Amino acid sequence: MxxxxxxxxxxxxxxxxxxxxxxxxxxxxxxxxxxxxxxxxxxxxxxxxxxxxxxxxxxxxxxxxxxxxxxxxxxxxxxxxxxxxxxxxxxxxxxxxxxxxxxxxxxxxLGMAGSCTFIPCDPEAGYEGEVDWGGAIALIGGEAQRLKFFCMRSKYSGKHFVRFYPCERQQVFFDGHEQAYAFFGGVFPILIYDNLTAAVRKVMRGKDRQQQEAFSKFKAYYSLDARFIVMESFP
Incomplete structure (x- = not known):
């Protein structure tokens, strides 16, 4: 940080x-x-x-x-x-x-500054969200085109925001966040990501990630706590 x-x-x-x-x-x-x-x-x-x-x-x-x-x-x-x-x-x-x-x-x-408390079993309203990319084929002008869609989901309500883009570049990744914030009427303090290249430069051991510089600045501006999925290895 x-x-x-x-x-x-x-x-x-x-x-x-x-x-x-x-x-x-x-x-x-x-x-x-x-x-x-x-x-x-x-x-x-x-x-x-x-x-x-x-x-x-x-x-x-x-x-x-x-x-x-x-x-x-x-x-x-x-x-x-x-x-x-x-x-x-x-x-x-x-x-x-x-x-x-x-x-x-x-x-x-280290994220240990708050007072210790229990971890609730149910997500708190407006507190956590999940972000990921998906793909779809759309008919545009009578032609099938492959598009990417940005998705942000509220863990509390399950409500989704989806917006289509022609690519997964970092600029549209940030735009997707801002459009989602406008849709939900606020910013989730915690966002959970897959290891998206727009956010992560390198996946380290365990929970450690080397984040993209632009994503770190974006995260700092909104005071986001970004958490990433840990990929388990199986024999």
Whole structure:
């Protein structure tokens, strides 16, 4: 998650204040406001937020948090626990506030910033949607032509939006989203995709995906949580 997406998601999804996002990212309040308004990101983004006091401990913290993703909430590391482990196991000399600030940022990037709760069995209204391409043959001017159709489906109601296009290029992929948002009257916070080339550059192991740059920016603008189908391998 780049910092443009982090700011917009933190503000719109997790309810973070402008001041808190400025502290977390190291950007000034005006820059944070600019990202929230969706204005172009007009300078080179830093790949990583600098935490010089943590230094080589960053990889250790990231490893602990990554290991927490599949654990029950009451077994995950708190920022305070991480701080004490760093002192006891790594000889850390920095402050607890620095650790807390980095842990908040890291958890947001890992999608662990919200409070833990149960997973409902039924999808919430207006919360999740599914996106995919399909193909069909249509008679146009008396001639059979092969067309592609963009489909977005509400997981709650099962209602579909379908729009036909001559191809599956990225431009029409984005247009399909915008037309679907107008049809449904809003944006689904979570969209589930097959591993479409318009969104995914490379399928990595498990749930990891190397996303197309344009799709990442599109996703950041709408604060989407994009999830991809995991292809199981069978013997």
């Amino acid at each position: 780049d910092q443009y997406e982090l700011i917009r998601t933190g503000y719109r999804v997790y309810g973070k204040s402008i001041s808190e996002l400025a502290r977390l990212t190291g950007h000034c309040r005006n820059t944070v406001k600019k990202a929230i308004r969706g204005e172009p990101w007009g300078y080179r983004e830093r790949e990583h937020q600098a935490f010089p006091a943590l230094g080589e401990h960053l990889a250790v913290i990231d490893g602990w948090l990554e290991g927490d993703r599949d654990k029950p909430c009451n077994q995950r590391h708190t920022a305070r626990r991480i701080y004490h482990r760093l002192i006891e196991e790594q000889g850390f000399k920095g402050s607890e506030s620095t650790v807390r600030r980095y842990v908040r940022l890291a958890k947001m990037q």
